[in-house]
Amino acid sequence: MKNNKFLHFLKTELRTQRTMWLIYTVILAVLATALIAIVSLTLQMTDELTEFVQGEENMIYVSSTDPAVFRKLEEYPVYVSEYFIFPGQIEDFSLTEEYYLRKAGIDPEDWYNENSDEGEYKGPINVPDTWIMFSVNPDKDIFVRYVNDSITEGTAIGKEYNHVQAVWISEDLADYRGLAVGDIVSIPYYEYSGKKVSRSSTECQVMGIFADDGFWSLQCVLSYEAGRRIIGPIPFRIPVEVESILDYNRIVSELRDAGATVTFGYMEEDSDDRITGYIYILYAMFGVNFIVLIMFGSVLVMLIRMYASRRTRFFAMLRTVGMTGRDGTFLTGILFAASVTAAFVLGLALSPIVVSLVSKVFEEQFIECSLSASPFALRNLVLYAICVVMTALIVTVVTRRNRRSEIVDGLHRDL
Amino acid sequence: MAILECRNIKKVFDADEAAITALNDVSMSVDAGEFVAIVGRSGSGKSTLLNILGMLDKPTEGEVFFEEKNVREMSEKERSTQRNTSFGYVFQSFFLEPEYTVSENVEMPLVIAGMKASERTDRVRELIEIVGLTERKGQKTKKLSGGEKQRTCIARALACNPSIVLADEPCGNLDTANSAEIMKLFREITKRGSAVLMVTHSEEDAAKADRILYMKDGSISNEKQ
Numbered sequence: 032m033k034n035n036k037f038l039h040f041l042k043t044e045l046r047t048q049r050t051m052w053l054i055y056t057v058i059l060a061v062l063a064t065a066l067i068a069i070v071s072l073t074l075q076m077t078d079e080l081t082e083f084v085q086g087e088e089n090m091i092y093v094s095s096t097d098p099a100v101f102r103k104l105e106e107y108p109v110y111v112s113e114y115f116i117f118p119g120q121i122e123d124f125s126l127t128e129e130y131y132l133r134k135a136g137i138d139p140e141d142w143y144n145e146n147s148d149e150g151e152y153k154g155p156i157n158v159p160d161t162w163i164m165f166s167v168n169p170d171k172d173i174f175v176r177y178v179n180d181s182i183t184e185g186t187a188i189g190k191e192y193n194h195v196q197a198v199w200i201s202e203d204l205a206d207y208r209g210l211a212v213g214d215i216v217s218i219p220y221y222e223y224s225g226k227k228v229s230r231s232s233t234e235c236q237v238m239g240i241f242a243d244d245g246f247w248s249l250q251c252v253l254s255y256e257a258g259r260r261i262i263g264p265i266p267f268r269i270p271v272e273v274e275s276i277l278d279y280n281r282i283v284s285e286l287r288d289a290g291a292t293v294t295f296g297y298m299e300e301d302s303d304d305r306i307t308g309y310i311y312i313l314y315a316m317f318g319v320n321f322i323v324l325i326m327f328g329s330v331l332v333m334l335i336r337m338y339a340s341r342r343t344r345f346f347a348m349l350r351t352v353g354m355t356g357r358d359g360t361f362l363t364g365i366l367f368a369a370s371v372t373a374a375f376v377l378g379l380a381l382s383p384i385v386v387s388l389v390s391k392v393f394e395e396q397f398i399e400c401s402l403s404a405s406p407f408a409l410r411n412l413v414l415y416a417i418c419v420v421m422t423a424l425i426v427t428v429v430t431r432r433n434r435r436s437e438i439v440d441g442l443h444r445d446l
Numbered sequence: 447m448a449i450l451e452c453r454n455i456k457k458v459f460d461a462d463e464a465a466i467t468a469l470n471d472v473s474m475s476v477d478a479g480e481f482v483a484i485v486g487r488s489g490s491g492k493s494t495l496l497n498i499l500g501m502l503d504k505p506t507e508g509e510v511f512f513e514e515k516n517v518r519e520m521s522e523k524e525r526s527t528q529r530n531t532s533f534g535y536v537f538q539s540f541f542l543e544p545e546y547t548v549s550e551n552v553e554m555p556l557v558i559a560g561m562k563a564s565e566r567t568d569r570v571r572e573l574i575e576i577v578g579l580t581e582r583k584g585q586k587t588k589k590l591s592g593g594e595k596q597r598t599c600i601a602r603a604l605a606c607n608p609s610i611v612l613a614d615e616p617c618g619n620l621d622t623a624n625s626a627e628i629m630k631l632f633r634e635i636t637k638r639g640s641a642v643l644m645v646t647h648s649e650e651d652a653a654k655a656d657r658i659l660y661m662k663d664g665s666i667s668n669e670k671q
Contacts, residue, residue: 039557047545348541351502352555352602353530355523438502442541 040349040362041369051341055334056370056377062327063371063378063418067411068385069323073316074410091271091283094292103289107282110272277310328421335367335429347441364426371422375415448475448511449609449641450499455508457494457664468494469505470664476610476643481636483652484645486661492645493614495661499643500533500612501525513609530558534603534640538615540595544588548579548598551587555605573601577631593624600631604640611635613644617651629654 045052093100205211273279286293339346346359354362457469468491476482486492497503499510501517510517512528520528535541542551549570556566574583577597582590587598596616603611613632617625629651632642636656644655652658660667 035563036557036560043546043550047543344541345543348543349554349558350526351529351535351541352605353526353558355526357522437497437504439497442502442537442539 036358037362037365041365044362044366045369048342051338052366052370055338056373058330058334059327059370059374060377060381062323062330063374064381064385066323066327066418067375067378067382067414068389069316069320070414071382071386071411072389073313073320076316077313090295091273091286092294093271093286094294100286100289100291103286104271108274108278109282110274277313280307280310327418328425331367331371331422332425332429335363335425338367339363339430343441347438350438351442360427360430363430364423367422367426368419371418372415375411375418379411447478449478449513450643451475451511452495452499452505453509453511455495455498455505455510457491457498457503458506468664469498472508472664472666474659474666476641478609479636479639479641480657481632481642481655482644482657482659483655484643484659484661484666485647485649485652486645487647490661491664492661496612496614496643496645500535501529502535530555531606532609534600534605534608534611536596536599536603536611536613536616538618540587540599540619542587542595542598542602545586547584547586548574548590548594548601549583551598552601552605555602559606569605573604576604576634577601578627591624592619593621593627596620596624596628597631600628600635604635607638608640610641610643613642615646616644617646617648625651 093104273282283293346354346363349359349362350356451474453473455469455472456467459466459468472491472495474495484492484495494503498505501510501512504518512532517525529535543554546554552570552573553566556569561569571580571583574580577600579594579597579601582594587595590598596619600611600616603613611632616628616632620628625648632644633654636642642655644651646652
């Protein structure tokens with residue numbers, strides 16, 4: 032019965048006051064169109080700009096010999112695909128075999144004497160002639176990434192890298208992974224065949240744990256049955272994809288403060304300015320969103336106040352014949368919810384045109400990416416739900432005075 | 447038995463700087479089926495009294511009893527229900543919805559009462575017939591004459607078979623012929639068992655009532671059978 036009552040007055044009111052409701056709905060529809068368009072554009076622009084920047088411009092390269100710098104990356108919303116050695120730096124950082132053995136806690140003299148056949152350096156643990164320093168991803172497997180195959184091409188390393196049989200690891204890495212001497216670890220590696228890269232793994236035993244001074248932290252030393260060659264520790268140069276350009280400047284700044292050398296991927300000196308420019312555009316869009324939402328709310332308040340004022344006597348008369356003030360508020364709420372719904376339906380229909388036009392301007396004037404915002408998205412329904420809740424709240428607040436006043440005051444308003 | 451009674455009613459309106467006492471220690475009652483007229487000049491407080499008795503306004507002091515229940519102790523919902531089912535209101539300014547038809551205006555209390563649509567249609571037809579507006583039932587009330595508007599108002603007041611009809615200057619905007627028609631309708635209403643409490647400045651209209659109360663300066667100054 033209650034529903035019938037409201038439905039009856041809803042229909043009657045919309046019919047008898049159709050001109051007024053048409054004007055109200057058109058006003059709200061214009062604002063709803065603007066709201067849907069600007070929200071769609073902003074969210075879509077955020078997505079696409081982020082993707083665009085991630086794809087081409089959010090790549091930074093972090094170089095450091097301090098593993099703490101790379102651990103710091105875990106604190107940031109970034110994607111680190113893998114660690115790898117920057118091949119161009121190999122020669123500069125090559126170390127001698129003696130240094131390497133000393134870092135591993137082995138006296139080179141003993142090593143040679145005890146583990147060498149004549150003319151060769153073959154160890155009891157199948158230790159190789161060659162040591163190589165490999166990078167490690169401490170979060171996953173002990174991960175081996177070979178230096179660029181152009182460096183090792185034609186060498187024993189390049190040909191026999193899958194003959195890993197033993198590994199020496201740093202104290203940090205042992206602690207981090209809970210490893211001890213004698214443990215068998217799986218060492219993944221890549222195999223290169225022309226441009227094709229496949230991933231394999233081999234097992235090897237942890238043969239030793241060496242003390243480190245931080246420089247070797249979280250790293251391992253692999254032994255190879257390969258030709259004599261020593262490649263020492265090399266500062267890592269890690270490609271990092273910053274997930275959101277909103278964090279871009281902060282991350283770069285903090286990494287630089289931590290002592291890392293940060294260079295940019297596809298952008299050079301002007302990268303900061305360009306990223307900042309994009310961020311400003313997004314902030315401006317967020318601002319416009321806020322302004323349009325405020326405008327929508329303000330106009331809604333104004334229309335409800337106008338309606339409540341214009342129909343004060345009508346609602347007083349309804350109260351005279353038995354409607355409660357609360358029911359009157361509810362009826363006003365239904366009427367405006369219906370109007371807002373109609374406005375949003377119109378807004379959904381019209382906003383693609385606005386989105387299309389604004390996208391075109393953006394593409395031509397501001398950013399070199401395509402915006403294809405669809406107004407028919409779940410977020411627009413969420414937006415509509417928010418606006419309906421807002422409508423209910425505004426109606427409740429705005430009509431409070433009328434609801435609490437005596438009926439006779441409403442009846443004689445402006446008489 | 448008094449269905450509507452007020453005791454020591456006082457009503458003070460707060461103007462900008464001075465308080466205006468519209469009613470001062472007013473007590474009266476209306477019995478079931480009785481036709482009572484309150485006569486007084488403009489500003490004597492008779493409309494204010496009617497609004498308070500009809501639960502459209504609240505007194506500053508004093509108590510109103512409807513069917514022996516103190517109105518002050520009723521909830522807003524209870525008062526609304528009483529206004530819907532036990533009271534009928536007829537105003538000098540009609541207070542009809544101008545864009546609604548005669549039928550839609552008369553139907554309002556029945557919709558709020560939750561009556562089914564089919565029953566409403568029958569009841570509205572009956573009410574419109576009582577007030578003699580059958581030919582005009584589909585007409586918007588803004589196009590009606592003053593007398594027709596007032597009869598629509600009376601039909602609406604009678605919709606839920608009220609215990610009492612409160613009429614505030616019902617003939618104030620009507621000519622003599624229409625006034626006579628309205629007074630005749632009020633008499634018929636009392637014959638159906640409803641009481642009528644009418645405020646008017648017209649001694650002639652008041653003479654049609656069973657009992658007349660005189661108001662002056664916010665007080666009931668005289669009463670004659």
